[in-house]
Structure formats: structure tokens, C-alpha cells
Amino acid sequence: MSDDVRMRGFLSRTSVEEATALVDQRVRWLEAEWISLLEAGGRALAHDVTALADVPAFARSAMDGFAVMAEETFSACADDPRPLTIVGESRPGRACETPVAPGQCVRIMTGAPLPAGADAVVPVEQTRREGDVCCVTAPFAPGQHVSARGEDIAKGAVVLRAGRRLRAQDLGVLSSLGRARISVIRRPAVALVITGDEVVPAGARVTGYQIPDAVTPLVRTLIERDGGRILTGPIVRDQEELVREAIQVSVNAADIVLVAGGSSVGQHDLAPGIVRALGELSIHGIAMRPSSPAGIGFIQDKPVFLLPGNPLSAMCAYEFFAGRAVRCMAGRHNDWPHTKMRMPLGQKISSMLGRTDYVRVRIEDERVWPIAISGASILTSATRAHGFAIVPAEAEGYPEGATITVRLY
Amino acid sequence: MSDDVRMRGFLSRTSVEEATALVDQRVRWLEAEWISLLEAGGRALAHDVTALADVPAFARSAMDGFAVMAEETFSACADDPRPLTIVGESRPGRACETPVAPGQCVRIMTGAPLPAGADAVVPVEQTRREGDVCCVTAPFAPGQHVSARGEDIAKGAVVLRAGRRLRAQDLGVLSSLGRARISVIRRPAVALVITGDEVVPAGARVTGYQIPDAVTPLVRTLIERDGGRILTGPIVRDQEELVREAIQVSVNAADIVLVAGGSSVGQHDLAPGIVRALGELSIHGIAMRPSSPAGIGFIQDKPVFLLPGNPLSAMCAYEFFAGRAVRCMAGRHNDWPHTKMRMPLGQKISSMLGRTDYVRVRIEDERVWPIAISGASILTSATRAHGFAIVPAEAEGYPEGATITVRLY
Numbered sequence: 001m002s003d004d005v006r007m008r009g010f011l012s013r014t015s016v017e018e019a020t021a022l023v024d025q026r027v028r029w030l031e032a033e034w035i036s037l038l039e040a041g042g043r044a045l046a047h048d049v050t051a052l053a054d055v056p057a058f059a060r061s062a063m064d065g066f067a068v069m070a071e072e073t074f075s076a077c078a079d080d081p082r083p084l085t086i087v088g089e090s091r092p093g094r095a096c097e098t099p100v101a102p103g104q105c106v107r108i109m110t111g112a113p114l115p116a117g118a119d120a121v122v123p124v125e126q127t128r129r130e131g132d133v134c135c136v137t138a139p140f141a142p143g144q145h146v147s148a149r150g151e152d153i154a155k156g157a158v159v160l161r162a163g164r165r166l167r168a169q170d171l172g173v174l175s176s177l178g179r180a181r182i183s184v185i186r187r188p189a190v191a192l193v194i195t196g197d198e199v200v201p202a203g204a205r206v207t208g209y210q211i212p213d214a215v216t217p218l219v220r221t222l223i224e225r226d227g228g229r230i231l232t233g234p235i236v237r238d239q240e241e242l243v244r245e246a247i248q249v250s251v252n253a254a255d256i257v258l259v260a261g262g263s264s265v266g267q268h269d270l271a272p273g274i275v276r277a278l279g280e281l282s283i284h285g286i287a288m289r290p291s292s293p294a295g296i297g298f299i300q301d302k303p304v305f306l307l308p309g310n311p312l313s314a315m316c317a318y319e320f321f322a323g324r325a326v327r328c329m330a331g332r333h334n335d336w337p338h339t340k341m342r343m344p345l346g347q348k349i350s351s352m353l354g355r356t357d358y359v360r361v362r363i364e365d366e367r368v369w370p371i372a373i374s375g376a377s378i379l380t381s382a383t384r385a386h387g388f389a390i391v392p393a394e395a396e397g398y399p400e401g402a403t404i405t406v407r408l409y
Numbered sequence: 410m411s412d413d414v415r416m417r418g419f420l421s422r423t424s425v426e427e428a429t430a431l432v433d434q435r436v437r438w439l440e441a442e443w444i445s446l447l448e449a450g451g452r453a454l455a456h457d458v459t460a461l462a463d464v465p466a467f468a469r470s471a472m473d474g475f476a477v478m479a480e481e482t483f484s485a486c487a488d489d490p491r492p493l494t495i496v497g498e499s500r501p502g503r504a505c506e507t508p509v510a511p512g513q514c515v516r517i518m519t520g521a522p523l524p525a526g527a528d529a530v531v532p533v534e535q536t537r538r539e540g541d542v543c544c545v546t547a548p549f550a551p552g553q554h555v556s557a558r559g560e561d562i563a564k565g566a567v568v569l570r571a572g573r574r575l576r577a578q579d580l581g582v583l584s585s586l587g588r589a590r591i592s593v594i595r596r597p598a599v600a601l602v603i604t605g606d607e608v609v610p611a612g613a614r615v616t617g618y619q620i621p622d623a624v625t626p627l628v629r630t631l632i633e634r635d636g637g638r639i640l641t642g643p644i645v646r647d648q649e650e651l652v653r654e655a656i657q658v659s660v661n662a663a664d665i666v667l668v669a670g671g672s673s674v675g676q677h678d679l680a681p682g683i684v685r686a687l688g689e690l691s692i693h694g695i696a697m698r699p700s701s702p703a704g705i706g707f708i709q710d711k712p713v714f715l716l717p718g719n720p721l722s723a724m725c726a727y728e729f730f731a732g733r734a735v736r737c738m739a740g741r742h743n744d745w746p747h748t749k750m751r752m753p754l755g756q757k758i759s760s761m762l763g764r765t766d767y768v769r770v771r772i773e774d775e776r777v778w779p780i781a782i783s784g785a786s787i788l789t790s791a792t793r794a795h796g797f798a799i800v801p802a803e804a805e806g807y808p809e810g811a812t813i814t815v816r817l818y
């Protein structure tokens with residue numbers, strides 16, 4: 001291999017749209033797994049859930065008061081209350097076995113089963129009590145203050161659909177249906193391979209020209225946000241056999257592999273060649289800023305993402321491509337997960353035609369301000385930012401005053 | 410105690426604003442704890458972080474190419490390139506010890522330390538290679554394609570402020586600063602006491618008039634969303650000594666106690682009296698729908714929230730009051746954590762003056778539609794909804810077409 005080839009720059013770059021389309025085309029939901037309802041918040045439901053019973057399973061009171069035959073109260077008013085003899089009490093879980101007959105009522109608590117014969121509940125506030133007699137001071141209609149059987153969920157109804165990202169209230173409903181475990185899409189295991197002779201673990205003593213690994217804590221947070229779980233290993237030195245071994249082990253252990261560092265085209269950038277040798281390097285070099293030396297390949301049909309070693313570039317490549325694969329495998333929408341807003345620009349954004357830019361922005365005075373930085377790969381630009389804007393390849397930027405979409409960190 | 414007092418309805422109800430103000434007034438950040446950076450995503454920073462060193466700690470290359478003295482290239486062009494003799498190589502973590510003199514250059518990789526004498530990097534794309542000589546085909550300015558020492562973070566700068574909710578990129582920055590552990594606000598431990606003779610654990614076999622516990626999985630998800638961790642115990646039967654014991658144990662073990670069920674004023678509603686006896690029942694009965702029988706108290710200065718046993722009402726009371734306390738203790742903003750949007754109503758919302766309503770809504774055709782339900786406490790109204798709107802006590806509702814704020818689930 002000649003020096004010119006060993007260190008040559010990218011000959012051409014793939015568009016962000018093509019790279020994104022490749023991810024969408026090749027990545028699918030993982031299989032289902034059964035987990036406890038208690039762990040299921042935020043997970044994607046794997047199958048439709050059909051109610052096997054009515055909820056509530058019996059007519060119950062929606063108020064504290066007295067269960068009555070509604071027609072007994074039709075002529076009741078404050079000046080001429082209807083006296084009813086109290087013949088029992090119904091409490092939650094402890095039904096009253098005595099049926100309600102004309103002239104009678106049963107004391108009832110919220111949530112308690114409605115006794116036989118009764119068809120309405122009079123709230124305690126609309127009664128006067130005289131010993132064993134309850135005087136009803138207003139008329140009530142049949143069904144009033146009663147939760148009918150099946151009112152919330154009718155037996156046989158499809159309650160939640162496959163793909164639903166489970167919310168707190170969904171778990172309550174599933175529990176009401178008698179479920180303790182539920183079938184959800186498995187969380188993708190995402191192996192992160194950090195390469196680089198200069199990289200030491202976060203917190204380790206740094207000597208000479210070493211730098212701490214900033215990628216692992218950063219990318220881990222994003223993987224967990226997207227519904228994946230991270231697998232980490234030791235930091236790998238820039239030697240062909242070590243990087244190859246780390247990638248192969250990761251492919252065997254994980255659903256998705258991220259390789260950070262050594263992703264470009266220099267002679268010491270080992271990852272692209274290894275991915276090509278072990279499988280397929282589908283895309284290498286993307287028309288974007290930052291993180292143009294990113295790549296996407298497949299080994300044993302598992303996606304492998306090459307992230308630049310610079311933490312901001314790694315973050316950007318994760319956000320555009322790898323995160324999309326994680327979300328998709330986890331059964332979520334693959335689109336950006338950030339809250340979006342539209343707001344006018346306080347200052348123009350310049351961008352090169354043919355290149356997609358990931359621009360960190362601040363929001364001040366209800367306007368969007370791009371963060372001025374000397375280099376594209378300054379990580380603190382993303383800590384000072386409130387969010388980011390994407391300038392697509394076909395735009396040369398946006399003028400001051402243009403309304404743009406900002407996604408919030 | 411007379412029957413009238415034992416089952417009387419609320420004599421008066423506190424406003425939602427007063428209840429909210431009480432929470433804000435009495436609840437404070439918890440103390441700090443040190444945790445691994447890898448676990449710190451989403452946590453609230455307890456102290457300002459100041460940089461103890463420059464990042465980067467040395468001038469380094471932003472490109473693959475050649476480190477040069479910029480002035481050597483000032484007259485270079487494609488037709489008259491400047492030949493420079495390659496005298497060494499600088500790789501990340503492996504500096505080139507040979508300084509660059511006039512007429513010389515050093516091959517350099519992205520991230521590698523800039524050798525002495527050099528002040529710019531020429532990207533490989535703008536060179537031609539002839540054996541040991543690199544011909545530069547364009548002029549370069551001092552500093553070009555070089556990340557200066559301290560360019561990202563200058564030593565002594567305050568990088569992140571106390572209270573900051575840590576994002577992925579913040580963890581990268583902290584790691585770059587050499588941190589492996591970080592001081593964050595401790596997560597509040599939230600004990601959930603489920604009471605009710607009729608309640609059985611989720612998934613347990615239900616007989617007679619029993620119902621499964623839908624509150625635990627629901628509230629657990631919300632507690633974790635808000636940065637707390639849940640402590641659960643066995644379901645407690647409606648007996649004074651059992652409920653008292655469960656509340657006391659929870660107060661001793663947790664930072665916040667939630668008691669679900671038995672929160673109203675009936676003779677079998679034990680929780681309010683127990684909280685009053687063990688500490689202070691500050692608020693009982695709130696002018697809202699659902700969950701008017703909610704309450705707030707303090708035992709040993711720890712907040713205790715009484716949630717109605719109905720799952721939707723429990724959710725509502727959690728969201729308005731308890732969640733606010735959890736977020737505040739965890740060092741977060743105490744305001745609603747949901748994404749907000751403003752949109753016109755497709756159909757009017759009616760509400761009673763003097764009562765705050767929590768209205769589940771759907772969004773269709775870019776309009777907001779309240780979910781029509783027969784009862785206020787139907788949990789599936791919250792699964793069918795996209796979000797909710799709050800109608801404050803001073804409004805009798807909103808007419809069709811009014812633009813209202815919706816918070817998304």
C-alpha cells in the first residue's frame with residue numbers, strides 16, 4: 001500500500017440521508033421478552049393486549065354514601081327527604097350480602113361492590129342521618145355515582161397495541177387486567193469499543209500526552225436514553241490484532257457495536273479495514289460536520305458504527321446514526337427523541353452546500369443563536385448549548401430571522 | 410365520635426395553589442453524594458465544577474496531515490507548491506520529539522500533539538507526497554487546523570454550575586477534566602404504602618371482590634421519571650395498628666411517604682387520622698377533580714402524601730403534589746416535567762368554578778379534544794389520551810377554539 005493511499009483523505013462522502021436510509025433499511029425490532037410490569041415503564045409492548053375480563057369486574061360505588069334503588073328517591077328533596085332504613089354496609093372487598101329492598105339502603109364506601117337491588121349511590125353529603133335511618137335529600141337517577149361493570153375496560157377489548165411505549169398509566173391498566181408480567185421488545189445490547197494508544201479510563205492518572213476517555217460516559221447516557229444497555233470492555237490499543245479481537249468479541253456479545261477512534265483513513269485508522277475484513281463496510285465518510293470520518297458496516301448482520309474519537313464528533317455520529325439503530329431495535333420511533341421547537345434565528349447560520357451541519361445553539365430572548373466556536377469539535381459547545389439545529393446538505397445556511405427547528409438537549 | 414362525623418364529606422377543601430405552595434415551602438434539596446460519572450446522567454450536580462487543567466492540555470492537530478511553520482506556506486499554491494522535508498511523525502499519545510525547523514514538516518494525525526516549532530497543520534488533501542518530501546499546495550495561517558491548549562476549557566473556568574441536570578455531553582466534559590466521580594444530589598427514597606382490604610398484588614389471583622394493585626407499577630414509573638427511587642412493602646390491611654406501623658416504618662426508611670387508599674373522611678379511612686397523630690396533617694381535601702380526597706402532612710419533617718386508592722386519582726395527586734416534592738428533593742425543577750404545547754380546542758371543556766380540573770385530552774387534526782368519560786376516575790382515559798390540560802379553579806372551562814396548554818404524556 002503506497003503512502004498516498006495510506007493517508008489520502010476521503011475520496012467521496014456519503015450523504016446523511018443515504019446513511020440514515022441504510023440504518024432504517026437494515027435494522028429491525030429485536031424479539032420479545034417477558035418482564036415484570038414493575039420494570040416495564042418506557043419499554044415497547046411486543047404484542048397487542050386484550051382484556052380477558054371486565055374492569056371493574058363488578059358494579060361499584062364511586063362515592064362514600066348509601067346504595068339505594070334510585071326510584072325510591074325520585075320525589076326526595078331537602079324539605080321532604082326520603083327516609084330509608086340502613087340494612088347493612090358494603091366496604092371495598094367486603095360486600096354486603098343483604099339485598100336492598102324498597103324503603104331500604106346500604107351504607108357504602110368508594111370502591112365497594114354495589115349490593116343486589118341497588119342501582120344508584122347517594123353521596124353522604126346529600127343525606128341526613130337519624131339513627132338507623134338515612135334521609136335522602138335529593139333525587140338520584142339509576143346508575144348515578146356507580147361505576148358499572150366493564151365501564152373502564154370491556155372484556156375482549158384491545159387495550160394497548162403492539163409497539164406502544166408503555167407509560168405509567170398503561171402499567172396501571174395492565175395490572176388492573178391481572179397482568180404481572182408483560183411481553184416487551186428486548187433492550188438492545190450495545191458494545192462500545194474505545195480504541196486509542198492515548199486514551200486512559202475516566203479518572204485514571206494522565207501522563208504525557210494521554211487523554212481521559214470522555215466517550216464512554218457520554219455515549220452510555222445516550223444509549224440508555226434510547227432504550228439500550230451498554231457493554232464496555234477495556235480500552236484497546238491501536239494494534240490491528242487487538243482491535244480486530246475486540247470488535248469480533250463485541251459482535252458476538254452484542255446487538256450493535258460502536259467503535260470509537262481510528263475511524264478515518266490514516267494508516268493508523270484500523271477500524272474501517274477490520275470491519276471490511278470481518279463483514280461489510282457499507283459507508284465510510286459522511287458529508288457532515290462534525291464527524292465526517294464516521295462509518296457504518298455490518299458483521300454477522302449486526303450493525304457496526306465507526307465513531308470518530310473526538311467526543312463531540314462521537315456524540316454527533318451516535319445521534320445521527322447509531323442512536324437511530326438503538327431506538328429502532330428497542331421498538332421505539334427511530335426519529336430524533338428530543339423535544340422540538342420552532343423559533344427565529346437571532347444571527348445567521350452559514351453552512352457549506354452539500355454538507356449537513358449539526359449546529360449547537362443557545363436560546364435567548366426567544367431567539368436562536370448559534371454558538372460561535374473556533375473548532376467544530378469543541379465538546380463544551382454542547383454543554384453551553386440549549387439544543388441543536390440541523391442544516392441539511394441542500395441549504396447554505398439560514399439568514400437572521402429565519403424560523404428554524406431546534407431540538408433541545 | 411358520632412356517625413355524622415365519622416362519615417361526613419369534606420367540610421372545606423384547600424386550593425391546588427395553596428397545596429402546591431406548601432410543598433414548595435417545606436421541601437428542599439437533599440444532601441450530596443459522590444457517584445461514578447457512568448451513573449450520573451440525569452442527576453443534579455451538587456457543586457460548581459471548576460477546571461483544574463486546560464482541555465486540551467496541549468496544542469494538538471484537528472486534522473490528519475502535516476505540522477508546519479505556517480509562514481513557510483504563505484506563498485504556496487497548486488502550481489508552485491512548497492516542498493517540506495518530512496522529519497518525523499506525531500501520533501495521538503506519541504509525540505514527535507524532533508522540532509520542526511524551516512523547510513521541514515512532521516506527519517501528524519488528528520488529536521496528536523503539535524511538535525515544537527510547528528504552528529499550523531496542512532490537511533493531507535492539500536499536499537502532494539514525493540518520497541520524504543511533502544509538497545504543500547496552498548497557504549496556511551498560524552493556528553490553522555490546530556486545537557490550541559485550553560481551547561475547549563481554560564484552567565480555572567467554572568464549567569458546570571451546581572443544580573445542573575447532567576447531560577451526556579456534560580459527563581464527557583467532566584471526564585475530560587479528569588473526573589471519575591462527581592458530587593450529585595442524592596435520589597430521594599420514596600416509600601409507597603398501599604392500603605386496602607380488597608387489594609391484592611399485581612398478578613395475584615383475584616377472588617370475590619378483590620382488585621389488583623394498579624397503583625404500584627403506575628406510581629413507580631412516575632417516581633423514577635422524577636429522579637426518585639421507590640421503596641415498597643406488603644399491601645396493608647385496613648386496620649389502624651397495621652396502617653400506623655407501615656407509615657411509621659416508611660417515615661423512618663424514606664425521604665417521602667406516599668399512602669395510597671383510605672385517604673378520605675369515611676370511618677374506614679384511617680390514613681388521615683394516623684398522619685395527624687404521628688405528626689401534622691397540613692392539608693386534607695383539595696378542590697380538584699379527580700383526587701379531591703388527597704392530603705399532605707409531615708411526620709418527623711418528612712412529607713407524607715395521602716393518595717386516593719383509585720389509580721387515576723392516585724396518579725393525579727402524585728402528579729400535582731408528590732412528584733413536585735420528589736423532583737425538588739432530587740435537585741430538579743419542581744414544575745411539571747412534561748413537554749408542553751399550545752393548541753386550539755376542538756370542543757369546549759366545562760369545569761366548575763372553584764375547582765381545578767385535570768382533563769385528559771387527545772390531539773387530532775391539530776386540535777385538542779377532551780376525552781368524554783362517564784366517570785372522573787377511569788384510568789383508560791389516561792391511556793387513550795395524548796396528554797392533559799389543567800383548568801384552574803378561577804375558570805369555568807374553555808370555549809371551543811380557545812388556545813390552551815397541553816402537557817404530553
